[in-house]
Amino acid sequence: MSDASPDTPRDDDSLLAAEYVLRLLDPAEEAAVAARIAREPALAEEVAGWTTRLSGLDAEVPEVAPGAAVKTALLRRLFGQPARLPFWQRAGLWQGISLASLAVAGFFAFQSLEQFAPPAPAPLFVSEIVAEDQSLRLLAVYDSGAAELRLTRTAGTAAAGRVLELWAIAGEAAPVSLGVLPEGETVALPLPEALRGAVAGLVLAVSDEPPGGSPTGAPTGAVLAVGQVSAL
Amino acid sequence: MATTQDIEDLIARVALGDRAAFSALYDATSAKLFGVVLRVLADRASAEDVVQDAYMKIWRHAGRYSANGLSPMTWMITIARNTAIDRLRQTRPGVALDDVADHLTAPGPNPEQSAVAAGEARRIAACLDALDSDKGAAVRGAYLEGQSYADLAERFKVPLNTMRTWLRRSLQSLQECMAR
Numbered sequence: 001m002s003d004a005s006p007d008t009p010r011d012d013d014s015l016l017a018a019e020y021v022l023r024l025l026d027p028a029e030e031a032a033v034a035a036r037i038a039r040e041p042a043l044a045e046e047v048a049g050w051t052t053r054l055s056g057l058d059a060e061v062p063e064v065a066p067g068a069a070v071k072t073a074l075l076r077r078l079f080g081q082p083a084r085l086p087f088w089q090r091a092g093l094w095q096g097i098s099l100a101s102l103a104v105a106g107f108f109a110f111q112s113l114e115q116f117a118p119p120a121p122a123p124l125f126v127s128e129i130v131a132e133d134q135s136l137r138l139l140a141v142y143d144s145g146a147a148e149l150r151l152t153r154t155a156g157t158a159a160a161g162r163v164l165e166l167w168a169i170a171g172e173a174a175p176v177s178l179g180v181l182p183e184g185e186t187v188a189l190p191l192p193e194a195l196r197g198a199v200a201g202l203v204l205a206v207s208d209e210p211p212g213g214s215p216t217g218a219p220t221g222a223v224l225a226v227g228q229v230s231a232l
Numbered sequence: 233m234a235t236t237q238d239i240e241d242l243i244a245r246v247a248l249g250d251r252a253a254f255s256a257l258y259d260a261t262s263a264k265l266f267g268v269v270l271r272v273l274a275d276r277a278s279a280e281d282v283v284q285d286a287y288m289k290i291w292r293h294a295g296r297y298s299a300n301g302l303s304p305m306t307w308m309i310t311i312a313r314n315t316a317i318d319r320l321r322q323t324r325p326g327v328a329l330d331d332v333a334d335h336l337t338a339p340g341p342n343p344e345q346s347a348v349a350a351g352e353a354r355r356i357a358a359c360l361d362a363l364d365s366d367k368g369a370a371v372r373g374a375y376l377e378g379q380s381y382a383d384l385a386e387r388f389k390v391p392l393n394t395m396r397t398w399l400r401r402s403l404q405s406l407q408e409c410m411a412r
Contacts, residue, residue, distance in 0.1 A: 014407065015403055015404060018403045018407075019399075019400070019403075022371075022375055023317045023378060023380070024380060024399065026380075048301045048302060049349045050349075051302060051310055052301070052302060052303070052306060052350055052352075052353055053352045053356060053407075053410060054353070054356065054375050055302075055303070055309065055353050056352070056353030056354055056355070056357060057357065057360075057372065057375050057376060058264070058268065060376065061264070061267045063263035063266075063267045064263060064270055065262070065263045066263070066266040066279075066283055067280060070266075070280045070283060070284060071255075071259075071262070073284060074284040074287055075251075075255070077284060077288065078287075078288060078291055079251060
C-alpha cells in the first residue's frame with residue numbers, strides 16, 4: 001500500500017481514477033483520462049480498483065423490477081421481434097378469456113354434440129378460440145372417444161389469399177399443426193396421438209398463413225385467436 | 233437468486249449470441265440495474281428507457297467481459313450507472329459510454345488486486361459513515377445519484393473548487409479507511 005502523501009503521482013492518479021469512476025470530471029477531463037487509461041495499465045488498474053471499492057455502495061440501492069413491457073421492448077429493439085416467448089403468449093390474447101365465455105362454450109358444446117352425434121360416454125373437452133377483438137371465434141369440442149376435434153366457426157374468415165391454420169400447444173412444447181381450416185363453418189380434425197393424453201390444458205391457436213398452410217411446420221403469420229382447452 | 237458464477241456463465245453464453253441466456257440474464261439482474269438507474273434519474277419513464285440502452289450495451293460488450301477483474305454484477309451496474317449519468321447530462325458532450333466500458337474491460341487488475349478491492353468494498357459503508365456526515369453524503373450523492381462537482385457545490389453551498397478539494401480529501405480518507 002502507498003503512504004498517504006497526496007503529492008506522490010501514484011496517489012494523485014488514484015484520486016483521479018476515483019473522480020473518473022464517480023463521473024465527477026468534466027467532459028474534457030473525462031476524455032483525457034479515458035485516453036490515458038488506454039495507454040497506461042497502472043491507471044486502468046486504479047480505475048478498476050475504485051470501481052470495485054465503490055461497488056460496495058450498490059448494496060444500498062433497493063432492487064426495483066422494471067415493467068414487463070421493458071423486456072419486450074428491449075428484445076424487440078435487439079432482435080427485431082419478441083424472442084423466446086411461446087407464440088401464443090406473444091399474441092397476448094389469452095387474458096380475455098373469461099369463465100363466462102367458457103360456460104357459454106360448454107353450453108354450445110352440448111348443443112352441437114347433439115346435432116353431430118349421439119352423446120358419447122367418453123370425457124368431453126371444450127375450448128373457445130377467440131380473437132381479442134372478437135373478429136374471429138371458433139368453438140372446439142374434443143370427444144376423447146372419437147379422438148376428434150370438432151370445430152365450429154362462429155365469426156371471422158381468412159384474409160383474401162390467406163388461410164387459417166389451427167395449432168395445438170402442450171405446455172412448453174412447440175406448436176403442432178392440426179391442419180388448415182376449410183372454408184366451411186364446421187370441421188372435424190383428428191388429434192395426433194401424442195396430444196391425446198394431455199388434452200386438458202392444451203392451448204389451441206389459429207394463425208394467418210399462406211395458401212396450403214405454414215411452409216415451415218411452425219406458425220409463420222400472425223396469431224389471430226387463442227383458446228385453452230378445459231374438461232367439460 | 234443467481235450466484236456470481238451463474239451470472240458469469242450467462243454472460244459467457246450471451247457473448248456467443250445466445251438469446252435465451254440474454255433473457256435469463258435480464259431476468260436475474262434487471263431489478264438491480266433498474267434500481268440503480270432509477271436512483272440516478274428519479275424518473276421511471278426515462279429509467280425504463282435507459283435500462284434498455286444499458287442491456288443493449290451488455291449484449292454488445294459481453295464478449296469483452298471475461299476475467300477483467302470486476303465481478304459480473306459490478307460490470308453490469310457500471311454500464312447501467314454510466315448510461316444513466318449520460319442521460320442525466322445529455323445536454324453536455326461527454327465520453328461515449330462504449331469507450332468507458334471498453335476501457336474497463338481492457339487491462340484489468342490482477343486477481344490479487346481484485347480480491348483486495350473486493351474486501352475493501354465491504355468496508356465502504358462503514359468508512360463513509362466514519363467521515364463527517366456531509367462528506368459521506370457527498371460521496372454517496374456522486375456515486376448513487378450521479379451528482380457532479382457543480383451539483384454537489386450547489387447542494388452543500390460551497391464554491392466549486394472548495395467542493396473539489398473537499399471531496400478529494402474525503403476520497404483519500406476513504407481509501408485509507410478501507411485499506412486498513
